Each structure stands twice: as C-alpha cells, then as structure tokens.
C-alpha cells in the first residue's frame with residue numbers, strides 16, 4: 001500500500017529523565033532547548049507536529065508545535081497520546097524522541113521516503129560495535145551474530161494506519177517499530193546517524209554540543 005498524503009510528526013517529551021537527573025529535553029543546547037532542535041528537525045518533513053509533554057507541565061502552547069498534549073507513564077502511552085491528536089487524514093506518522101536533538105532533516109526524509117515507497121515502517125539503524133550476548137541470571141545462553149544486528153534510533157516513520165493499529169492493543173515497547181513488527185508489519189532499516197545519540201546522561205550533553 002502506497003502512503004500518499006499528509007505527514008505528521010509526534011515528538012515525545014513526557015519523560016522525567018531519571019538517568020539524567022532532570023527533564024533533559026528542556027536543557028539548553030547551543031542557543032535553544034534540546035526539544036526545540038527536535039521539533040525543528042521534525043518540522044522539516046511534517047505538515048503538522050504534535051508535542052507530547054509530561055502532566056506536570058500542562059499542555060501550554062509551545063513554539064514549533066501545532067498541538068501539545070499530555071503524555072503517560074510510559075513512552076508507548078505517550079506515543080498513543082500524541083497519536084490521538086494526529087488528524088485522521090495523516091498518511092504517515094513520524095515518531096521522534098525529543099531527547100535526540102541532532103537527528104538531521106535528511107534522516108527524517110529517509111524514513112519518510114521508505115514508507116512512501118511501500119514499507120509499513122522505517123527506522124534508522126547503526127552497526128553494533130560490541131559483541132552482544134544473551135544471558136539468563138548472568139550465564140551466557142547465546143552469542144548473537146553481530147553482522148545481523150543494528151542499534152536503532154528515532155525518527156521512525158510509519159504508515160499511519162499501521163502505527164495506529166499496532167498501538168490499538170495498548171502494547172508496551174521501547175520503540176514503535178517493535179509494536180508494528182509484532183503486529184505483522186514490514187519495518188525496514190535505513191542507515192542511521194552515529195551522531196544521533198539520545199541524551200541520556202549529563203555527559204551526553206557535551207557530546208551533543210560538540211556535534212551541533
């Protein structure tokens with residue numbers, strides 16, 4: 001099915017930043033806040049942008065967003081809150097972590113293009129440099145084939161109907177690709193950007209500032 005029609009972005013910014021020690025998406029990076037970079041990059045491909053914020057902030061208007069909604073206790077719940085504000089005529093929805101401020105407009109364009117070409121979903125993946133093992137209670141069960149692995153990022157683009165139906169069951173996952181895959185969707189990998197790190201700890205802020 002070819003996705004032809006408006007593109008909307010959902011930028012999730014409702015996390016509490018436990019590992020960072022503060023709601024990291026509001027930290028200053030260069031001349032603006034972390035989330036402002038994320039909103040601007042999303043805007044480069046989107047006809048509309050929904051920002052999802054934590055309940056404590058209230059849904060006050062934000063420059064750079066067409067709608068602001070309150071998120072939930074988990075990332076998946078926050079995405080669902082964002083989706084509820086995406087108009088029915090959206091053909092493609094791009095989900096992006098506010099905490100990934102240096103994803104480029106070219107990366108947004110690449111995931112959207114892959115969905116326009118027929119995939120149910122597209123996500124950026126970068127090669128894994130470490131050997132990855134699966135363990136149970138500290139005992140190695142399996143060594144995975146590194147060549148077949150990618151570490152995935154956002155933005156992740158989806159055919160809007162595929163994303164909505166994958167979320168309809170209310171599942172939980174650390175990314176949206178996982179829900180669309182489990183629902184039987186065909187999710188493709190596009191080359192990710194090594195610089196596109198997710199702000200997770202304070203040390204990441206320096207790395208991100210260096211790559212601006």
Ligand code: CTP
Pocket residue numbers: 012013014015016017018019020025052071072073074075076078079097098099100198199200
């Ligand atoms: N997020 C969200 N709603 C949640 C949890 C996370 O919108 N209930 C968002 C975060 O704001 C972030 C993105 O999802 O932009 C990725 O989440 P993560 O990096 O885990 O951020 P936090 O959950 O805020 O950080 P931590 O896990 O350290 O608390």
Ligand code: MG
Pocket residue numbers: 015
């Ligand atoms: Mg989290």
